[in-house]
Amino acid sequence: MHASKIVSFLALLASATAVSVTRSPNAPVGNGNKQLTFSDAVIDNTLSPRSASSFSWLAATGNSTADGEYLTKNKAGDYIRASVLTNKTTVTVKASQIPAGTSLYAVDKYMRTIVVVGKPHRPEYLDPLLYNYWVIDVATGKSAPLMAGQNNDIAAVQLSPSGKAIAFIYKYNVYVWKCGKVTQVTFDGSRDLYHGVCNWACATDNIGGLIFSPDEKQLAVVSANNKDVYDYPVDFFTQGEDLTTDKLAPQYPHNILRIYPNAGAKVIPKPEIRLIQLKNGTAITRIPIDEYDGSNILDGFLWATDAASTFVYEILNRVQDKAKIVAVDAATASKTLIRERAADDNGWLRSDSFDVNAFIGRVAGKSANYIIEVAEDDGWAHLYLQAIDGSDRIQLTKGEWEVRSLLSVDTERQVAYFSATKQHSTESHLYSVSFDSAADSVTALVGEEPGYWSASFTPSAKYYVAAYQGPNVPYQLVYKVGNNEALAVIQDNAALVKLLDSYSLPNISFYEMKHPDGYTMNVKRIVPPNFDPSKKYPVLFQPYGGPGSQRATKAWTYYSWVPYVAADPELSFIVYIIDNRGTGFKGRKFRSPIVGQLGKLEVEDQIWAAKELLATTPYLDANHVTFWGWSFGGYMASKIAESDTGVFTCALITAPVSDWRFYNSGYTERYMKTPDVNPAGYDARAVRKTAGFKNMKGGVAFTFGTADANVHPQHSRVVLDNLVGDGMLPSKLKTFEFTDSDHGIKYHGATRFLYRFLTERLWDELQRTDKVHQWSQPEQVFAANASAPAKGSTPEDYAADSGMKALYMEGVVF
Numbered sequence: 001m002h003a004s005k006i007v008s009f010l011a012l013l014a015s016a017t018a019v020s021v022t023r024s025p026n027a028p029v030g031n032g033n034k035q036l037t038f039s040d041a042v043i044d045n046t047l048s049p050r051s052a053s054s055f056s057w058l059a060a061t062g063n064s065t066a067d068g069e070y071l072t073k074n075k076a077g078d079y080i081r082a083s084v085l086t087n088k089t090t091v092t093v094k095a096s097q098i099p100a101g102t103s104l105y106a107v108d109k110y111m112r113t114i115v116v117v118g119k120p121h122r123p124e125y126l127d128p129l130l131y132n133y134w135v136i137d138v139a140t141g142k143s144a145p146l147m148a149g150q151n152n153d154i155a156a157v158q159l160s161p162s163g164k165a166i167a168f169i170y171k172y173n174v175y176v177w178k179c180g181k182v183t184q185v186t187f188d189g190s191r192d193l194y195h196g197v198c199n200w201a202c203a204t205d206n207i208g209g210l211i212f213s214p215d216e217k218q219l220a221v222v223s224a225n226n227k228d229v230y231d232y233p234v235d236f237f238t239q240g241e242d243l244t245t246d247k248l249a250p251q252y253p254h255n256i257l258r259i260y261p262n263a264g265a266k267v268i269p270k271p272e273i274r275l276i277q278l279k280n281g282t283a284i285t286r287i288p289i290d291e292y293d294g295s296n297i298l299d300g301f302l303w304a305t306d307a308a309s310t311f312v313y314e315i316l317n318r319v320q321d322k323a324k325i326v327a328v329d330a331a332t333a334s335k336t337l338i339r340e341r342a343a344d345d346n347g348w349l350r351s352d353s354f355d356v357n358a359f360i361g362r363v364a365g366k367s368a369n370y371i372i373e374v375a376e377d378d379g380w381a382h383l384y385l386q387a388i389d390g391s392d393r394i395q396l397t398k399g400e401w402e403v404r405s406l407l408s409v410d411t412e413r414q415v416a417y418f419s420a421t422k423q424h425s426t427e428s429h430l431y432s433v434s435f436d437s438a439a440d441s442v443t444a445l446v447g448e449e450p451g452y453w454s455a456s457f458t459p460s461a462k463y464y465v466a467a468y469q470g471p472n473v474p475y476q477l478v479y480k481v482g483n484n485e486a487l488a489v490i491q492d493n494a495a496l497v498k499l500l501d502s503y504s505l506p507n508i509s510f511y512e513m514k515h516p517d518g519y520t521m522n523v524k525r526i527v528p529p530n531f532d533p534s535k536k537y538p539v540l541f542q543p544y545g546g547p548g549s550q551r552a553t554k555a556w557t558y559y560s561w562v563p564y565v566a567a568d569p570e571l572s573f574i575v576y577i578i579d580n581r582g583t584g585f586k587g588r589k590f591r592s593p594i595v596g597q598l599g600k601l602e603v604e605d606q607i608w609a610a611k612e613l614l615a616t617t618p619y620l621d622a623n624h625v626t627f628w629g630w631s632f633g634g635y636m637a638s639k640i641a642e643s644d645t646g647v648f649t650c651a652l653i654t655a656p657v658s659d660w661r662f663y664n665s666g667y668t669e670r671y672m673k674t675p676d677v678n679p680a681g682y683d684a685r686a687v688r689k690t691a692g693f694k695n696m697k698g699g700v701a702f703t704f705g706t707a708d709a710n711v712h713p714q715h716s717r718v719v720l721d722n723l724v725g726d727g728m729l730p731s732k733l734k735t736f737e738f739t740d741s742d743h744g745i746k747y748h749g750a751t752r753f754l755y756r757f758l759t760e761r762l763w764d765e766l767q768r769t770d771k772v773h774q775w776s777q778p779e780q781v782f783a784a785n786a787s788a789p790a791k792g793s794t795p796e797d798y799a800a801d802s803g804m805k806a807l808y809m810e811g812v813v814f
Helices: 038-044 494-501 561-567 588-594 600-616 632-643 665-672 679-685 691-695 714-725 747-767 795-800 805-809
Strands: 069-073 079-083 090-093 103-107 113-117 133-137 143-145 154-159 165-170 173-178 181-184 193-195 210-212 218-225 231-236 254-259 270-277 284-287 296-303 310-317 322-329 335-342 358-362 369-375 382-387 393-395 403-410 415-420 429-434 453-457 463-468 475-480 488-491 507-514 520-527 537-541 574-578 620-630 650-654 700-705 733-738
Touching: 038 561, 038 747, 069 103, 103 154, 113 154, 154 210, 165 210, 173 218, 210 296, 218 296, 270 296, 270 310, 296 358, 335 382, 358 403, 369 403, 382 403, 403 453, 415 453, 429 453, 520 561, 520 600, 537 561, 537 600, 537 747, 561 574, 561 747, 574 600, 588 600, 600 620, 600 632, 620 632, 620 747, 632 650, 632 691, 650 747, 665 679, 700 714, 700 747, 714 733, 733 747
Parallel strands: 537 574, 537 620, 620 650, 650 700, 700 733
Antiparallel strands: 069 079, 079 090, 103 113, 113 133, 133 143, 154 165, 165 173, 173 181, 193 218, 210 218, 218 270, 231 254, 270 284, 296 310, 310 322, 322 335, 358 369, 369 382, 382 393, 403 415, 415 429, 453 463, 463 475, 475 488, 507 520, 520 574
16 A cells, blocks of 8 residues: 555544545536646646555554554654544654655554565566565564665565564575564575466566465465576666766666566476475475476465465466366375366456455354355356365355455355446446355445445454545545445545546546447447537547456546547547457356457457447548557557458557467467467467558557567567568558567656657547658569569669669768
């Protein structure tokens, strides 16, 4: 939790007073004349709501019996103990005692120990992410480095439940801090054996692989064996060059090697599990991961015990259409199969399903111990109780809607709290379900009017902070479980409501489009202020479209670049965000058909939607229809251009995938299988045809970061080379690569430049004419014989050209 976001939470109402915040169910449109500017949207970020993304909840102690207390900072920078129920606060660590330049990383619920983390010292996409950490003893206020001599080289820090111990990774090995003493507990770590990390695709996707048992007697360590896994070099050029301080770039660029197996790689990382007895640190039990022949992918794990008796993990086969949940006896290392599942619809298994498991223990009327999980047994994501011995399975929720997130479990009262799409797939509402309820009997916690909600529950699950997240201005309220009247306002964003009212804002609406094949797609539409249906407006499609994703939701729309291009009178684009087949929260039947053919059905849906809208909406200008996407959305934009349908006139392509052979195996093979099993699918879904790009009236623009360790620059550069080689005209091909930027394109002010560049491209599209200059006439460059150099590509050709001969002779051109 970032302390700056919750400083204002301290002016709370007493718990006996019912309060409320009133919002219309629609996004704000403003009531004034101020225009949403580029600076508002991209630079200043003044139109964003304030809220707490999470709470560092604390348990009741000898000095405090009140539920609902949490750790935060006050305006002076002190760490304080505050309450969502009262306005009482207590300073626990003074600002002068907190290491400078750090932010809160973790605190145990008894508030014995606070762990703070420093800022990353390099703009590099490291694997895993490495930082400096400090430990603050709350009783004394004293702080010390987690590791003496640390130099931004610590990863996977895990604070124990009691706050008395900290596990972490230092130079690939596991260490444990306890009462200021650090002990090394593994000695075999290396670059080939990453302890504490069990995923490799992106550093930001790594699953923390250190878990203390509830009694803190054992530590589960999940590792990735990377021996013989392919490395991908990521190049860096500037190394923080700063002309204002005379700091110069190095004479030679350098690179870091990222473990990155592409689709079809012979070897992918192998997961390993070790259970370590912390009393002596030398008793290590290795758990073999061999459920599937060949390659196994670890999806999640937890201690399913109140002590240290049982460890549970879920393992997937390489293409992630089969899974097993396995229980391990920590004393004997014997394994029991709890449950096996398979995607019988040719789809894939949710890779995040096990992450929302929790240990329940005994359920009333049952003899076994249970875990709770989100699974798709009936084609929709629902809550289930699963006996650890495999003897019983109970479905708690049911229907043609999906559970978004398991929020909390009250094991004492045997109730689970969750968010779900029960009202509509674009929405999120809060519910509870009892362990002994019928599967279709759930209770709504807050109003079910159209909107998007999440919640954070106190440790006892007796109170919760309900966060309204859209479509109107977000706010947060405190509720007591069982009482539908709010007790306190955490944040109402009243100042932002007043500020937005002074603007004339784009109008945001939501609806569905029904496809002739019978399915529906969710649509989010943004139209300019003062919209006049008698006029013609240019169109921007801006989906993401990737598997399991969702963009057309009723969550808050930040007034960033996309709303800006609708609001600026010089642009006035109507924006459509449409969730095609393959996207999430509409059941497996809507999601699974894309397997083996990524980008085919998704693009077909976007093209159909564009044709349908242009045919039925007279105020859309069919001569100016742009498609912009980032990452998978960039891949979609590329395939839109390649499709050569004539529907879209311009494509903005940011950090795109272009060939699934180039992307990481964990993601790609989940949806495409392996290249040896699906060679035709890989060939068909690569971006290789150039005619559609060349025929696009307004051309295309590529943008990407040179240090993108996720979607490598190779993707863009291969397509660009094909386009140039096939005679793409410079007037129709723009590109900008951002030096040392990763997939987020942020390094050295890149974000502002990116959006200025994209805005210029939209402006160019609106100013486009059909005039053809002598130098911009199409030509066929490829030689008839593909092995022969194209005309004009050899030194002799340059010398034979009368305009180049003199320069060639003088050695200027070579």
